[in-house]
Amino acid sequence: MNARQRERIAPWVAVIVLVVAWEGIVRAFSVPEFLFPGPLATARALVDYAGPIAIHSWQTFWTTMAGFGIGVVVGLALGFIVGSSRFLYQACYPLLVGFNAIPKVAFVPILVVWFGIGSVPAILTAFLICFFPIVVNVATGLATLEPELEDVLRVLGAKRIDVLLKVGLPRSLPYFFASLKVAITLAFVGAVVSETVASNQGIGYLMMSAGSQMRMPLVFAGLVVISAMAMVMYEFFSFLEKRLTGWAHRGQR
Amino acid sequence: MIDVMNDASETRKVTGGVRDFVVFDDVSLAYDESGNAIEDISLSIDEGEFVAFVGPSGCGKSTFMKLCTGLHAPTRGSVRVDGEPVTGPLKITGMAFQNANLLPWRTTLDNVLLPLEIVKPYRSQFRRRKAEFQERARTLLRTVGLEGYEDQYPWQLSGGMQQRASICRALIHEPRLLMLDEPFGALDAFTREELWCVLRDLWEAQRFTVVLVTHDLREAAFLADTVYVMSRRPGRIVEKRSIDLPRPRELEVTYEEPFTHLVHELRAQIGEIRGGKP
Ligand SMILES: Nc1ncnc2c1ncn2[C@@H]1O[C@H](COP(=O)(O)OP(=O)(O)OP(=O)(O)O)[C@@H](O)[C@H]1O
Ligand SMILES: [Mg+2]
Numbered sequence: 001m002n003a004r005q006r007e008r009i010a011p012w013v014a015v016i017v018l019v020v021a022w023e024g025i026v027r028a029f030s031v032p033e034f035l036f037p038g039p040l041a042t043a044r045a046l047v048d049y050a051g052p053i054a055i056h057s058w059q060t061f062w063t064t065m066a067g068f069g070i071g072v073v074v075g076l077a078l079g080f081i082v083g084s085s086r087f088l089y090q091a092c093y094p095l096l097v098g099f100n101a102i103p104k105v106a107f108v109p110i111l112v113v114w115f116g117i118g119s120v121p122a123i124l125t126a127f128l129i130c131f132f133p134i135v136v137n138v139a140t141g142l143a144t145l146e147p148e149l150e151d152v153l154r155v156l157g158a159k160r161i162d163v164l165l166k167v168g169l170p171r172s173l174p175y176f177f178a179s180l181k182v183a184i185t186l187a188f189v190g191a192v193v194s195e196t197v198a199s200n201q202g203i204g205y206l207m208m209s210a211g212s213q214m215r216m217p218l219v220f221a222g223l224v225v226i227s228a229m230a231m232v233m234y235e236f237f238s239f240l241e242k243r244l245t246g247w248a249h250r251g252q253r
Numbered sequence: 254m255i256d257v258m259n260d261a262s263e264t265r266k267v268t269g270g271v272r273d274f275v276v277f278d279d280v281s282l283a284y285d286e287s288g289n290a291i292e293d294i295s296l297s298i299d300e301g302e303f304v305a306f307v308g309p310s311g312c313g314k315s316t317f318m319k320l321c322t323g324l325h326a327p328t329r330g331s332v333r334v335d336g337e338p339v340t341g342p343l344k345i346t347g348m349a350f351q352n353a354n355l356l357p358w359r360t361t362l363d364n365v366l367l368p369l370e371i372v373k374p375y376r377s378q379f380r381r382r383k384a385e386f387q388e389r390a391r392t393l394l395r396t397v398g399l400e401g402y403e404d405q406y407p408w409q410l411s412g413g414m415q416q417r418a419s420i421c422r423a424l425i426h427e428p429r430l431l432m433l434d435e436p437f438g439a440l441d442a443f444t445r446e447e448l449w450c451v452l453r454d455l456w457e458a459q460r461f462t463v464v465l466v467t468h469d470l471r472e473a474a475f476l477a478d479t480v481y482v483m484s485r486r487p488g489r490i491v492e493k494r495s496i497d498l499p500r501p502r503e504l505e506v507t508y509e510e511p512f513t514h515l516v517h518e519l520r521a522q523i524g525e526i527r528g529g530k531p
Pocket of ligand 1: 284285290309310311312313314315316317486
């Protein structure tokens with residue numbers, strides 16, 4: 001087995017080790033199932049409640065993707081605006097940082113008052129929590145431009161917008177895709193957090209109600225489903241990043 | 254616009270260029286309250302002339318380039334290029350720096366084509382005449398020895414090759430004025446001498462005006478018709494020296510007597526400036 005094959009297998013081995021250790025601990029200390037179920041019990045719950053889990057997962061998935069979609073559009077637009085001018089960068093940055101420091105859960109009660117219980121607060125929470133890294137990354141990518149390259153272009157009569165489109169935007173693409181990976185996982189967090197308090201659908205809601213009935217295996221099944229969805233989406237954007245901005249990773253410049 | 258450019262290249266071929274192409278009249282520039290970066294610069298460069306600027310670090314050589322290309326306006330005095338006062342960026346110039354600054358997501362060919370996507374009148378014709386422009390870029394790349402690397406990305410090229418491509422990018426829109434700010438500063442001695450010859454051949458063939466900033470006195474003496482020596486900040490011209498070595502010059506001359514003597518003299522002068530009164 002060569003080094004590359006070993007690298008490919010390693011994550012799966014890590015998962016197996018974790019699962020085995022988990023089951024082992026639960027059995028060794030004979031922890032009751034309603035407190036901390038083992039992987040077997042969790043798997044059983046996954047199978048037994050496959051139907052409801054699928055329905056709630058779909059709810060969580062589409063609200064997350066909707067919030068993420070809005071986050072990408074808003075994040076790109078805001079990042080472009082903020083990054084295209086030094087003045088706006090200086091003006092808006094503290095505001096954005098301050099906004100980012102607010103725990104987004106704090107918005108959920110407000111959103112419920114405005115929009116009622118249901119999908120809308122979940123979408124908006126996902127959006128609020130995920131757009132910030134996109135803004136920062138796009139703005140940073142745009143704002144960092146070698147002064148000499150700018151001279152080369154400016155002397156040719158390039159307008160600010162030429163420089164942004166020909167150099168700034170392509171340059172910020174790797175930053176943008178890197179931020180998508182962060183944003184998609186945050187979006188799942190936002191949607192699920194909102195569902196636990198302000199919805200009667202979605203994995204968050206399912207876990208909350210199952211927890212209140214002490215059906216712990218089902219709660220854990222929910223956890224597994226969320227992390228699986230987040231992982232798949234992360235890998236998807238990671239793949240997109242490699243395909244579209246390979247030049248930023250191949251070789252050192 | 255096209256006609257003007259063609260006219261220019263005609264005169265260049267026939268007469269060898271107009272006199273007083275670039276004229277600095279008593280020019281000073283202060284970036285901020287800290288005083289003048291350069292001071293009382295008066296000089297004139299003929300079209301087709303190859304001039305080099307040498308001087309201690311921070312004396313205002315790059316600043317001179319900014320004034321020359323219209324990227325910065327003087328605080329006092331006037332700059333004229335081709336008979337017209339310079340009021341904004343001069344698109345008849347091409348620039349290259351110590352860092353090649355190629356865009357890593359574009360192939361070498363597309364990097365060289367970049368100016369044509371920006372500068373008028375080419376930008377509006379870019380789509381239509383793309384094949385022709387590409388051919389022009391390929392020809393240029395061939396003359397600097399980059400044939401076969403057109404479709405490589407910059408990070409697949411060595412530093413010297415990147416610098417060749419950067420010079421092609423500076424020349425693709427057939428500028429009348431080429432500004433080079435320490436273009437060979439980051440290269441090893443052999444590559445540097447190779448590129449001297451590349452630049453010499455390009456210049457012999459096209460006879461654009463060159464302003465070369467360099468720290469290397471041999472480089473200045475080998476390539477230039479005129480070497481200007483600048484003082485420490487605030488930068489003034491303390492010496493204008495014509496290099497009368499016959500052209501075309503071969504690398505061998507740099508090891509022979511009149512040349513080494515000349516370099517020694519320049520060296521002594523710079524030493525005086527550096528060690529001299531503050
Ligand atoms: N944008 C700027 N704002 C303020 N001061 C500047 C600016 N650019 C250059 N200076 C100052 O002007 C002086 C001349 O700078 P310049 O870059 O022209 O020097 P140089 O001769 O090119 O130096 P080097 O050989 O190190 O490249 C320096 O003292 C520098 O600090
Ligand atoms: Mg400089």
